[in-house]
Amino acid sequence: MANIRDIAKHADVSVTTVSRVLNEHPYVSKEKRVRVHEAMKELGYLRNQQALTLSTGKTQRIVVILPYMDHPYYGFFVNGLAKAALEHNYRLVMWQTEYKLNEERQALDLLKHREVDGAIVLSHEMSFKEMETYRAYGPIAVATVGAPETISSIHVDHYASFISGIRVLQEHGYEEIGIILSRSHSPSSLARQQAYFDEVAHARQQWIWTGYLTSEDGIRLAETFLSQKERPRALFFSSDYVALGFLGEMQRRHIAIPEEVAMLGFDGHPIGHAFGLSTMLSPNEKIGRRLFETTLAEMNGAQPETHGMTVSYQVGTTL
Amino acid sequence: MANIRDIAKHADVSVTTVSRVLNEHPYVSKEKRVRVHEAMKELGYLRNQQALTLSTGKTQRIVVILPYMDHPYYGFFVNGLAKAALEHNYRLVMWQTEYKLNEERQALDLLKHREVDGAIVLSHEMSFKEMETYRAYGPIAVATVGAPETISSIHVDHYASFISGIRVLQEHGYEEIGIILSRSHSPSSLARQQAYFDEVAHARQQWIWTGYLTSEDGIRLAETFLSQKERPRALFFSSDYVALGFLGEMQRRHIAIPEEVAMLGFDGHPIGHAFGLSTMLSPNEKIGRRLFETTLAEMNGAQPETHGMTVSYQVGTTL
DNA sequence: GTATCTTCTGAAACGCGTTTCAGAGCAAGC
DNA sequence: GCTTGCTCTGAAACGCGTTTCAGAAGATAC
Incomplete structure (x- = not known):
């Protein structure tokens, strides 16, 4: 599979120029830009996301930690998360913990090893004290109450x-x-x-x-x-x-x-x-959205936030 | 954050030796192994997953494509997938398509850009003909019927x-x-x-x-x-x-x-x-498991497989 | 006419772990 | 005594896109 250097050779430009074309940097002459585009087409160039990730340090991924993916309780949260993630070109890595502390640790370790940029925790066994030890490696947002200042919390009050x-x-x-x-x-x-x-x-x-x-x-x-x-x-x-x-x-x-x-x-x-x-x-889908948006904001330098949401009565016939 | 070269310097060994220690290669003297471990501890070394991924070409990730994550129909599939993935140290990247063809394309593009090693499709709008064009970039397994030979299919008959x-x-x-x-x-x-x-x-x-x-x-x-x-x-x-x-x-x-x-x-x-x-x-959780296992097997060189599962009657009171 | 920008280009370094290859030292085989 | 083989080690190349920096060419300012 062709890489950026092959393209450069084929278009008779430098690697830097190819990179500039890829990133739509303005300082590339029309002529070379065309040549590069042609070369990419001819060689069927596909940008290697891995290399980009290593180079930039940004994974465009967030880990979502929850006990069971098929528990309907989490459905709306996840739906909100998924929509927000898609809109911002992020991928969700799902980690099912089955309420096991050790699985939560493994999931948060992804943060340490730079496999993800942030973590969203829908339910946890872990103490906030322990959770804070992961905070240095990326933003964490929880859907539960009682989080310390360093950890964002968007939850139902x-x-x-x-x-x-x-x-x-x-x-x-x-x-x-x-x-x-x-x-x-x-x-x-x-x-x-x-x-x-x-x-x-x-x-x-x-x-x-x-x-x-x-x-x-x-x-x-x-x-x-x-x-x-x-x-x-x-x-x-x-x-x-x-x-x-x-x-x-x-x-x-x-x-x-x-x-x-x-x-x-x-x-x-x-x-x-x-x-x-x-x-x-309960506005769970909205909470999902906001959990994502908060995490994203933190990655861009914003402070962690805490916000409690309220619920409304939905009439039925069992009262 | 310390990298492998810092460790090498600190332990006064070569980078190769550190790598060997990390991968538990036998040809490292006990003495150097200990020195490396000490250096890793002292500098708080954490292996950069990104670099590993770029180097090996293996992401340890699989994309799961489905219309809605919160639709209960997919719950059991996803549960089976999640369990199998966890056991084999794989991560699931979830992609919610909302039945949009374009989203399916974007999800499968992850394969092209080496962001994932394989794809599992629980539901699709895309024709199998188009789906096959992605096959060259990694194994694909579907939970639907009618797949061509190149695409694994574990489905309810x-x-x-x-x-x-x-x-x-x-x-x-x-x-x-x-x-x-x-x-x-x-x-x-x-x-x-x-x-x-x-x-x-x-x-x-x-x-x-x-x-x-x-x-x-x-x-x-x-x-x-x-x-x-x-x-x-x-x-x-x-x-x-x-x-x-x-x-x-x-x-x-x-x-x-x-x-x-x-x-x-x-x-x-x-x-x-x-x-x-x-x-x-319907044995949906089992299907989820097998979808994962099939994909894993294909990554290790196995041929695609097709398998139809059957359902059993569960007694209730509505008949 | 000289100073200052702006535009455009590419070599080299960087992010970081793995793999290949060459070679040293030492033991076993015959 | 010489060959073969095993253990151990490290330099260099590799995967691949981005960023920094130096510099050339042409345009504008005064």
Whole structure:
């Protein structure tokens, strides 16, 4: 495959001139520019991206770190990221961690080895303290709360969002409320619990169910929930998919929603809409976009930024 | 940041020796090996992946081309791909095309510019004829049918799968069957239509609904379906999400499933299970794995392969 | 007419790890 | 004692595009 030196020889110009033509530098005479273009066509020249990357030090790649690519929760984030990346001529390198700390480290090592220009972290086990040790090698943006100043954070304000969700439930007359969370120790779960205790007068520790991530978990939850003696009148889920699993199983058991138990989801997935799930709509695609744009801005010298986004109520029939 | 030459100087050995230590070449004396390791530690050496890539010509990256990353249909494929890639120390570069031919071209151009070692195409607008023009630059594997010999294909045998789905419907006593397809001109849709006409005695052109991709489309379909005078007794969907949208809307309208119309989905998404959707289980995660492994094998000199996978019936309550 | 720009060109160095090749030193084979 | 072979080492070339720097030629300024 022809390289820049072959082109130079063929067009009888210097390598520098060919490079200038490639980069549309103005100081090339029309005549030579034409000759170079012809040579490139004749030899079927294709610029070697690797060489460019080594030379400039810019990879035009960003690593995206998330637990599972097929978990619907991340779909909107990734979609926003993908669109923004495409627009700015960046490629996304996806790294699936399965919640393993070691995989997160490997993914961030790409930064150290200059395989990518930046990192976007949608979920992490790693402490921010450790994450900061990677910061010297490139910008990092997270979709979670609690990041230090050096790390950009574009996230859903889970505390405020849960407060507003609880208010929606209260406006519908529900006072005895339970909440369904994902991993119990994650910052978002902690914020949600805090909101729960701050805002719900009848809050009870045993009305917090943790460890529910998927629709299958939602199915399981139905059994657990129904076996409980004292049950809340409404459930606030932190994920639409868990809510849907629960809803499906309740339907199967012919238990009326919202008469027996009211439900409020979180995310706003279209599939929830089909089953009339009331939910808190989260601007995840927009967050994805902004995560990318923030990272890009940082690469161009901007300061890290922190921004919390809020959610809105989407009417359904489960309240 | 220290490079290999700095290490060489610091350890008072040649650059070659440092390279040998990095690559665990046996012909390095213990003494020098130790000196090199010490120098690397002292200077905080990090191997520059870019330089390695330029030097070896191997990127350890594969581009994955698909219309939308957040479409649940692709979730399992991508999951399988991601797991296999991780195991073999490859990175996945995701390219979202939104069904645009031009985006597919850009994605495959990565191959030409040596930005990736291979390409995996989960869905494409591009003709195989055009796709073959990229073949010279690296292995390509598709998840669709009809690929020429030069392009690997690991796919669901849509014809056989639709036949077996139709048989399931017939075994449940349904003769008047309609089918719901995605894009009408895609090879999979054509194969499905063929199976429909070959296997269903009462097949009718107006019982083929095309253009249904998402759960929102499924909701829309309910209206269209119900407004039709002569309706089939059963619907065979080519996507669980479309089926679920339809199912939700039918529930909202208090129309009994399967009494009014029986439903059979396709894919086997967990969320379908929650709502008792009968479906044809597709081994998409396995296909993802094999797509990667095939591509890897081709990079190591193996021939392209074609393999059709079959689906199995997953019992639900919508038949 | 001299000084100062502007335009255009190319040699060489740079980014950095790998590979090839030549050769030195030493041991085993016969 | 001489050949063969193995172990170890490093200089130089290679992959390939970009950038720096020096300089030539022509144009403009005053």
